[in-house]
Structures are given as C-alpha cells and as structure tokens.
Amino acid sequence: MKTSTYHVYVAHQNDIHLTLSGTEEHSISYHSTTATQFLNIAVSSINPNSRPFVIRLNSLEYGELREKLQAPVRNARNIVVRQSLSDQFFHAFQEQVQQNQVFRPPPNMELESCIGCMQKESDVKLQKLCAAQEEGSCVQCFCRPMWCLECMSKWFASRQDQHQTETWMGSQAPCPTCRAKFCLLDVCMIVK
Ligand SMILES: [Zn+2]
Ligand SMILES: [Zn+2]
Ligand SMILES: [Zn+2]
Secondary structure, three states: OEEOOOOEEOOOHHHEEEEEEEEEEEOOEOOEOOOEEEEEEEEEEOOOOOOOEEEEEEHHHHHHHHHHOOOOEEOOOOOOOOOOHHHHHHHHHHHHHHHOOOEOOOOOOOOOEOOOOOOOEOOEEEOOOOOOOOOOOOOOOOOOOOEOHHHHHHHHHHOOOOOOHHHHHHOEEEOOOOOOEEEHHHEEEEOO
C-alpha cells in the first residue's frame, strides 16, 4: 500500500510484479552521515483495477523487504544495491562457514526450528575446531543445534564492536545459550 497526497494505491501481493526501476544516490542524509542509496521499485498488478505505482525505499531495507515477499523483485537493469552492514557481514560469514567442516547429526537428533527466527530449521552447530581442545580461548559448546546460519550471523555481529567492523571476521562471540566462546572457524553447517 502506498499513500500520497491525493491517492491511496493498493495492490495485493499475489497479483503484483515488482521491478527495480532506478536508484538515487545521496551523499548524505538527515539521519545518517554515510552515503544513502534510494531504490525505486515499480509495482504493477495483473488486476486491471489497480494502477501501477512506484515505491521508494532506502537500499539498507531492501533485504528486509525481500524476506517478506513471495516473489522476487526483477532487476532487469542489473542495478547494484548497496547492502546493510548486517547483510554484507552475512555473506562473509556464510562464505567462511561453507569452508568449515560440516556436522553430521546422529540419527536420533531431531532438528527443531531456529529459536531466533522460528522460520528456518536449525542448520548450524558450534564445534571447537579452530585449535586443539585445551588450546586457544574458544571453548567447546555442547548445546544441541538451535539456530539457523543467518540468525547465528546476526548474533555474532551483534556481539562485535560496531565501530571496528574490520576485526569481526577474526573475533569471537559467546554461544547464545551456554556462553562458550566461539569463532568463525567453529561454526559448522549441519548436513543430514
Ligand atoms: Zn533463524
Ligand atoms: Zn552452547
Ligand atoms: Zn574458535
């Protein structure tokens, strides 16, 4: 739904096509001291009663919008969307975890939904792999898998110094449940 001075535009999600139609760059905005990118997204509906309209969105909120949509946003012009810090970190986090050893759960282990988002199935297990058990400052976690990769990445990022992003990849965070310290090398994807 979009409201403007004289119109209210309504479209049902099941009837629409979304297309990234353009961007505007602002070197500074009133609520941020870094460059801001705004995206124009054209909403066209297959329902003849609803007229096409354009919504405008801060690019940092684009990831969140896409999570809520059932259909993809078309990006025919290959517009480069500037991502939020948490999205950027998630990509780096995921790349590292994909290189780590995987965890194969025993047959009797039930995987429940992630307690962070309640949507995805838990798909990561913390295992101390960065050093031998008695070496280093990471500690073995004995918790059953309770988190998905994305929520674990958000948790990890939230425990870091927000002004020193360059140190994040090499840092540690406590397990959200037992507080055992872990690093990126200790996050294992679950493979059934
Ligand atoms: Zn989750
Ligand atoms: Zn734990
Ligand atoms: Zn570690």
